[in-house]
């Protein structure tokens with residue numbers, strides 16, 4: 877993002893594995909069975925990749941690209957940092973999930989999500 881618009885006021889910091897943005901974000905909705913009450917609840921993971929304008933995604937969706945995403949569009953495989961909006965089950969309010977995630981995106985498609993494993997990258 878050397879030139880062009882500062883998209884929605886976002887700032888971009890990059891390292892080889894992760895892409896961090898400050899500013900607007902998107903949401904990845906992931907269905908999860910609560911280990912406490914067994915009900916199916918939707919967890920919402922905030923992430924910044926592609927166009928960032930509170931877009932709602934689910935696993936299997938294609939990323940919507942913005943004007944400044946040429947580099948990201950060329951990536952075969954990337955893990956994007958994601959933060960859970962609310963780690964509590966919507967029904968029983970027990971905390972059911974970790975709060976930080978790696979979202980796996982391959983060729984612009986959201987493949988899956990896992991709890992963040994590498995905490996050495998800051």
Ligand SMILES: [Zn+2]
Pocket residue numbers: 910911912913914915965966967968969970
């Ligand atoms: Zn529950």
